[in-house]
Amino acid sequence: MGSAAALRELQRELETKANDLSKLQKDIGKNHQVRKKYTIQLGENELVLKELGLLNEGANVYKLIGPVLVKQDLAEANANVRKRIEYISAELKRLDATLQDLEEKQNSKKEAIFKVQQRIQSLQAGKAKA
Amino acid sequence: MASSKGGGMEKMSVEQLKAIKEQTDLEVNLLQDSLNNIRTATSRLESASTALHDLSLRPQGAKMLVPLTASLYVPGTLDDARKVLVDIGTGYFVEKTMDEGKDYCERKINLLKSNFDQLIEVATKKKTISDEAAVILQAKLKQLAPASSS
Structure with missing residues (x-):
């Protein structure tokens, strides 16, 4: 009876972890989209x-x-575009950092999920034998 | 690169192969989209170039009909075809002479063409990887099928 309760507990844990993972993946996707937009703008500028x-x-x-x-001064236009490129580059760098962070979190989450799955499997195997 | 990866694919599991195939297919599609975008951009620049050339042949004071909407035209005369305004992107316009304008179009078309060639190369490489993965995947599935039925 105890093993059944533990199994249920583990399955609940697995579910919350899977939810977290999909949330992380959504964030990563969003990050990719924003980055794509900025990269295009950077190229244009x-x-x-x-x-x-x-x-x-x-x-x-x-x-x-x-x-x-x-009508605008050539020097002024030049300065404006330069400033914009600077801003976009900084923004891209920031996005890169958050992306790396998210990917690390994603990997550790995946590992945690794998471990829980293994525990569930071993529990089920024990139950099948019993 | 493609051949070394192809050698490695023989040892991969069916799931891994499927993942690689999906991934490369996705990339190939993305590259195809980019190529299409470049193609339309090039054709737009080419039409702009021919329009400029057309304009440069007209004498000052030539009569013409200017489109206000797609179906409404008003009569006008050509004032000065020696200077043109060129949209260089992100809301900036530059006044150029006719020759500079044509030169601008030429340069942009050449830039796009070189980008296009580079992309084509990458796209074909990806395509061969995807095809290779598909072939090996097929072979593996065929190997597995009789084993599971027996």
Whole structure:
């Protein structure tokens, strides 16, 4: 009788751990999506910076603000794009760190689940013999 | 890389092979999507390039109909075709001369083409890995089938 109760206990534990794991996996998926978005933006900004770098000093640069084009200094545009690249890079770094953290948590969770499964199996094997 | 992985796949379990196949298939699909995106971007740039070329041939003061919507056109005259505004991304527009504008399109098309070639290479490599996994998986399943029935 005691082993049946223990089995139920273990199964409950397994369930909560599985839930935690799926939550972690969802977070990792979200992280991937956000990272993809930022990577695309970073690439676009780098292209713009390269393009701005090719221009002569007196070139006319306009910035689209809502539906209107506003004239902007080349130097100012350059600085803006640089700042944006910096921000996005920092954000990407932060996302990388959280992703690593999440993956570590995921791995330890998987291991814990495996252990619980093993215990359940050994309990069931003992019961089958008895 | 592909061949060394192929050698390792012989020893893998059916589950592992299935996982590898799924993973590579996913990657191949992603790469295909990227390739399609590059293709559409290239065709858009090409049409922009031809439009610029067309525009450069028109004399100043040429009459034309300007589309306000897809079905409403108003008459207009061409003022100056020597300067064009180019959207370089993230909301920035740059005034360029006609030749610079054409040069911009050329450069972007070349950039996309080189990216496209690189991606194609990766995609074909992934595809061969996926195919290899599929073949070995089939063979393993065939081996297992008579064993389980007997």
